[in-house]
Amino acid sequence: MASKEELIQELSDAIISCKKDAVLAAVEKAKEVMEPAEIIEKGLAAGMNEVGVLFERGKLFLPHVMMAADAMGAGVAVLEADLPEGSESKKLGVIVNGTVEGDVHDIGKSIVSTMLQSAGFEVHDIGRDVPLRNFIEKAKEVKANMIGLSALMTTTLPGQKEIIALLKEEGMRENVKVMVGGAPATQAWAEKIGADCYAENASEAVAKAKELLL
């Protein structure tokens, strides 16, 4: 019989292969010896993280990320059926993500949305060149735990700061985490404007969101 380490490896490899049947087969096998939560966290999610890294390195492409996410979703669905009543895995958190007003760059922001969604967050991507107020409205509407703010130009970067001010004005800052990103943003900038975190790329965004919301 395969050891736990081998099973975890197999789950992760199956996700990286982006093949749904391989993932389902690995899940069936792992179910015999492992708890659903462990299969998801140590096997499937770990594989998904690796997919993110391979994407950043130009070794896997967006369709692969989506196929892997789809396969992971199928694996999780099988496991959910086995979870004790009332403990079905819930969304990791609700995130509103968009590119700030004045800025039409949305390629990176969309990749971040896709990866967050693939990792199990409920993501509301509100697009690009989004009026600053809309972030607040949307966050209220969907009861967001986090707002993701993308800006690709030094001239639109201050929009991130203004949204944090708006959140404070609305008395929402305590309940909503703010994650900033986009090429001109840095850790130092995030600290300066009082954001909760900065992420350099999509896989880091997933890791940081998990850190803050789980």
Add this chain to the structure above:
Amino acid sequence: MATEYALRMGDGKRVFLTKEKIIEEIEAGTADAADLGEISTLSGDEIDKLAEILMMPGKAVSVEQGMEVPVTHDIGTLRIDGDQGNSGVGIPSSRLVGCMMHERAFGADTMELGHIDYSFKPVKPVIANECQAMEVCQQNMIIPLFYGAMPNMGLYYTPDGPFENPGDLMKAFKIQEARESMEHAAEHMTRDMVWIMQRLFASGTDGVNFDTTAAAGDGDFYGTLHAVEALRTQFPDMYIEVGMAGELVLGMHGELEYDGVGLAGLWPHQQAPLVAKAGANVFGPVVNTNTSKTSAWNLARAVTFIKAAVEVSTLPCHVDMGMGVGGIPMLETPPIDAVTRASKAMVEIAGVDGI
């Protein structure tokens, strides 16, 4: 205390580093490029040379005499007249005046006429205006004057264009539909770019600059290579430059090929041969600046990538040097100390043919 040298972070902030720390940063930067691109790191001598350039006492530095290279400008005219987040200085002047200033006052070796939107698609409705501006500029200028714009394939997707946005389709796991949408968009983009350049060539342009190629990923690169191929067949004398959007061709589609080579995930040294094969005259490789890292790290990384591209390229390489690319910090007006150091390193270490 060891002497510290004034460098920059990728976001332009001043940092002071010792020689040891600079060398350490250079080693890490070149290692990062080598790891990602599966190319060689800079040699010990090249690392020393780069450190020397970074530590030079002058505010601005220059290439050694005899090593001067041509300097090509993209939409410089807009940068004089415009002021819309792209480092424009807001001096009222026509595009003709802007072009002539670059030729006669700034010493540009070639120049480019561009539209305020700087993408091909929106040129279609104002083509007559563009042709006229080109004719007037050509009548007043001697240096080669190109027409330049961005392929910008995103404009063919909803909400800007006719094809369903592949980003939305992907998120709904409609992968095949997303791919088809990209293929259709690429085909339309190719057709538009060829149509526009046929007209501008008739109005006297010396050539075309496809700027920020592959911004929307592999489909964008695919469509542009096909436009280059079509233009080369129709116009053997047209001067064609292909400049990239970033260091890596993003795999949005993942399966598109040109000349039997998959386009997704290509680094500069892998892009160069395809650009040559399509029939271009000049390749403009790009390396992105990481705003969280030092200029020593960024420049070493950029020089490593570009050197590898120059080595394999059969075309002259005119490296893209500007805000946030080519080891230059991301600032509207990039600091001259960083710009001149990056340029000198690109010429003397990476061996670029132009900037």
